[in-house]
Amino acid sequence: MTAQRIITPDLRGALRGNTMPCERDRRWTLSTEVTASDLKALLVELEGEEAVVPAFAASVEPAALPALPQLDKPDWLSGIPRPYSWRDIAPFSPSSAVYFMDGYSDARIRLRESEEEILLQFWDKNTSIAASAPTVFAAGQEEVDHFTAVPPPLQPLARFPENTPDRYKRTTTYHALQVISMNMKAKDSDARLLIGLPYAEKYPELFFRTDIFGIDRRDESAASYGVVQSLTEFNESGGHKSPYTNGFPARSFFAIYHLIETPIGALFNKKATQMELQPSTDGKLALKLPPLPFNYSLINGPIPLFSVDEPDGQPIADLLAAHHNDQAAATVPTRDAWPWHGPSLEAIEPAIASARRRGND
C-alpha cells in the first residue's frame, strides 16, 4: 500500500478541513499540509484500527509531509453511518460488464387447492448477470434503456425494473442489470429454476407473450431486470453529479420472471418476484460487484404462480418465500450454460413470432 493509493481524493479533502465531499478534486496527490504522525493519529481516530497504520506509515516519507494545522474530524466522515466507514466508499465500475457466479436458490411454495407447502432447492455453477455502465438517476430515468451485453433472443437493453421501490428513485448512480442465464437444478428431484436464456429457449411461446408480460411493464418478454444503486449522494464541485461521483456502498434488487419446472408441473409468475440484497454478516450491503458472498430475499410475496399448461387460467400456487445466495464467482461455466451453450434462434423463432402475434391479437 503506497501513500498515493491510501490518500484518496475524499480523504485529502477531509484532511484539509473540508466539510463536504463536493469540495474535493480528483487528483491523486498527497496533501502538503500533512505529516506522517498526524496522518497516523487521524487514521487511528477515524478507524480505531491500529492494524492499518504500520503498513501506511512505513510507506510514507516523513520529510515530505509538513504539518497539518488542525485535525478535527470532518463532518461528512463523521456522518457515515455504522457499520460503514470511509474505506467502503468507492466508485462503480466505469463500463458495462458480465458477471458469473455459482448460485443457490430456494423457494417455498404453497399449492392453492391442497394448501400444502413445499420447499424446492436449486444449485447452479453458471448464473450470469449483465450490468450497464453506471448512470445517474433522474426524473424519467425509469423509461430509459441502458446497454447490457446480453445475447439474443434477449434484448441488449435493461431499464429500471417495474414497480421499483421508491427508495431506489434517488438522484445518485446506478447500474441497470439484466439476468442473462440462470439454469438451476435440484439435487433430489428433476426440478429446475429457469431465468433468462434457458427460460426463453425452452418456453419461447410463453417467454415472449407480450399480452402477459407487456401489460404492466414496457416490455415484450419475461426478461428479468435489476439495479445496483449507490447509497451515497455526493456532489462534485459545482453541485453536479457524474456517473462516477457515487458508487459503493450500494443497495440492489431484481424484478425476476422465472419458470419453475417440477414433477408436479411447470409454474411461472406474471407479477415480478422482487428479490432484494440483504446485509451481509457485517451488516453491510454491496461493497463490490458482484457483492459476493450475498443473499437476496423475496420482498413482495406471495407471488401467484400459474401453470404453463394453462397460462391464462387461475394461479395454482403461491411463492411464499425465496432466497438466492451466491458464495463464489464461477470460474468456468458448465457446458450446458451460456456462453458455451445458447438457444438456437432458428429453432425458436417460429414460437417467438407466434407468441408475439398472440399478444397483438
Added chain:
Amino acid sequence: LTDSSPVDLFGPDWWDKVLAAWNASGCRHSLGGFGLSSFRVSDMDVERIWVYWDAEGNASRESAGATDVPTFSASRRDWLDFIDGRFTATAGVLRRRLHLEGSFRQVLPYTKAFNNLARVARPFV
C-alpha cells in the same frame, strides 16, 4: 376371506381390505368424485389395481380399466414409506418416490386425500 386372513401385500385382496376400511372411515369424502385411477408396484410381481371413487368418495376395486387414468407407481419400499407417513403424496411426486402417470392438475385437489388413504392403509402393512 376374513379380516384376519393373511393376504399378499398390495394384491387384490389387500386392496379390498384397505378400501373397505376407507369406506368406513370419516375421511372418505375427501376423494369424492376423483373417479378412476390405478396403482402399481414397480418391483413386485403383483397385478395393477384399478380403483373407482364415486361422488361420495366410496371406493370400489375395478377388475380392469382404461390405461389413460391417473396411475401411481412406486417401489415396494417407497409405498411402505408413504403408507408409514414418511412423506406426503405431493412430496413423493416431487422427489420421484411416487411416480404419477397423468396430469398432476387432476390430482392436485386430492393430494391431501391420498395422505388420508395412506393413513387408513397403515394398519394393513
